[in-house]
Amino acid sequence: MSIIKDASLAPSGIKKIEWVKSYMPVLSAIGERFKKERPFEGMKIAMSIHLEAKTAYLALTLAAGGAKVYATGCNPLSTQDDIAAALVTLGIDTFAIHGANEEEYTAHLTETLSCKPDIIIDDGGDFVAILHGSSPELAENLRGGCEETTTGVARLAARDKAGKLNFPMFAVNNAKCKHLFDNRHGTGQSVWDAIMNTTNCLIAGKKVVVAGYGFCGRGVALRAKGLGANVIICEADPFRALEAYAEGYSVMSMDEASSEGDIFVTTTGCRDIITKRHFEKMKDGVLLTNAGHFDCEINKVDLKALSVDVEVRKPNIEGYRMADGRILNLLGEGRLVNLAAGNGHPAEIMDLSFAVQALMMEYIARLPEIPEASLYEVPAEIDKLVASEKLSASGITIDNLTEEQETYLKSW
Numbered sequence: 390m391s392i393i394k395d396a397s398l399a400p401s402g403i404k405k406i407e408w409v410k411s412y413m414p415v416l417s418a419i420g421e422r423f424k425k426e427r428p429f430e431g432m433k434i435a436m437s438i439h440l441e442a443k444t445a446y447l448a449l450t451l452a453a454g455g456a457k458v459y460a461t462g463c464n465p466l467s468t469q470d471d472i473a474a475a476l477v478t479l480g481i482d483t484f485a486i487h488g489a490n491e492e493e494y495t496a497h498l499t500e501t502l503s504c505k506p507d508i509i510i511d512d513g514g515d516f517v518a519i520l521h522g523s524s525p526e527l528a529e530n531l532r533g534g535c536e537e538t539t540t541g542v543a544r545l546a547a548r549d550k551a552g553k554l555n556f557p558m559f560a561v562n563n564a565k566c567k568h569l570f571d572n573r574h575g576t577g578q579s580v581w582d583a584i585m586n587t588t589n590c591l592i593a594g595k596k597v598v599v600a601g602y603g604f605c606g607r608g609v610a611l612r613a614k615g616l617g618a619n620v621i622i623c624e625a626d627p628f629r630a631l632e633a634y635a636e637g638y639s640v641m642s643m644d645e646a647s648s649e650g651d652i653f654v655t656t657t658g659c660r661d662i663i664t665k666r667h668f669e670k671m672k673d674g675v676l677l678t679n680a681g682h683f684d685c686e687i688n689k690v691d692l693k694a695l696s697v698d699v700e701v702r703k704p705n706i707e708g709y710r711m712a713d714g715r716i717l718n719l720l721g722e723g724r725l726v727n728l729a730a731g732n733g734h735p736a737e738i739m740d741l742s743f744a745v746q747a748l749m750m751e752y753i754a755r756l757p758e759i760p761e762a763s764l765y766e767v768p769a770e771i772d773k774l775v776a777s778e779k780l781s782a783s784g785i786t787i788d789n790l791t792e793e794q795e796t797y798l799k800s801w
């Protein structure tokens with residue numbers, strides 16, 4: 390059984406999946422091996438992750454390895470209905486509709502988990518929240534799972550520290566092959582792709598305010614600089630603020646930046662980065678966008694309360710008119726702009742992230758014993774293997790240390 394918008398959209402979704410496949414050679418090679426070895430025979434894998442073409446290809450790769458896969462989204466605006474339809478046609482039970490309300494979204498997640506999975510993939514921690522809150526019985530067969538993003542890992546670490554994590558979870562986000570490329574270069578490109586496509590605005594010469602100079606923020610800032618913007622960084626961590634300064638960016642508080650910026654991008658994973666006192670100072674026509682996991686970085690309650698009128702100006706752009714006539718433009722309802730108003734990261738980048746996910750699914754499936762409930766890192770060999778395979782698929786050779794060099798590096 391599945392819950393999707395419209396099964397007739399499948400042909401468009403299948404074409405999108407076919408397109409990304411050719412840019413994901415590492416995942417494809419893993420899929421070929423899975424087909425022969427069937428590491429997931431008899432197992433159920435439930436995934437909650439942005440439901441677009443690259444994710445669909447991951448689901449199909451796991452299914453090729455013998456898993457019965459159940460898929461849902463991790464944000465109602467990032468679900469692509471044609472991809473959901475394609476997945477159903479290709480044999481994956483799917484529960485996701487673009488634009489679902491909060492209640493429907495949670496029902497879709499719970500429905501996906503009702504298969505009582507052996508392994509889960511979570512993105513942001515909503516699956517884990519359900520398995521510890523409303524429906525803990527759905528975790529009865531669970532061997533463990535993987536978390537895709539920074540925010541989800543932060544939530545897991547807090548739960549683990551409090552002794553409240555009931556099963557093992559692996560922090561895929563922390564693998565080098567994930568955050569160094571997906572968070573930085575993936576978000577860096579896809580955020581600007583989404584902003585430019587949605588608004589048709591010029592970036593050159595604009596003042597772009599990036600809140601958070603973490604892995605995502607530095608990618609967004611770097612690409613904005615490359616497009617000719619004047620980039621301002623807002624940070625709470627003194628080291629990262631200093632790094633941004635040393636890398637040539639203007640650094641200031643959001644209180645100062647709010648009257649300067651033309652385009653705002655939040656990438657902190659924290660809440661209330663842009664609030665009432667900032668909106669009050671902003672220029673007419675600013676673009677407000679968020680690339681952090683949850684839609685709490687730009688305070689929409691404050692924005693609504695200050696506005697006398699809200700108008701949909703273009704798809705994915707709501708104009709909030711202030712009492713003094715200024716219009717502040719919010720993109721993608723303040724949800725991750727690159728997924729809510731774009732196509733997500735480039736396929737070549739997701740090849741790395743999803744190769745790690747696929748190998749971690751196999752690692753969990755093959756564990757002789759279920760480890761103690763805790764948050765674990767991805768084994769370094771898996772991370773290194775994915776990096777080496779990506780280099781080789783890209784036709785790049787690198788130097789190998791000689792025995793003498795290894796000895797030299799380890800000697801005193």
Ligand SMILES: NC(=O)c1ccc[n+]([C@@H]2O[C@H](COP(=O)([O-])OP(=O)(O)OC[C@H]3O[C@@H](n4cnc5c(N)ncnc54)[C@H](O)[C@@H]3O)[C@@H](O)[C@H]2O)c1
Pocket residue numbers: 538539540541568571572576600601602603604605606623624625626629656657658659660662680681682683725726727
């Ligand atoms: N849009 C996407 O496709 C995408 C991809 C990967 C990660 N993410 C999400 O983006 C967010 C950031 O991820 P990351 O990997 O860059 O995290 P990170 O921890 O590397 O960086 C976050 C930065 O924000 C700063 N920060 C936190 N609170 C702040 C505040 N109140 N004011 C100013 N700065 C503050 C931190 O000091 C840190 O430097 C997370 O929510 C993550 O889940 C989104």
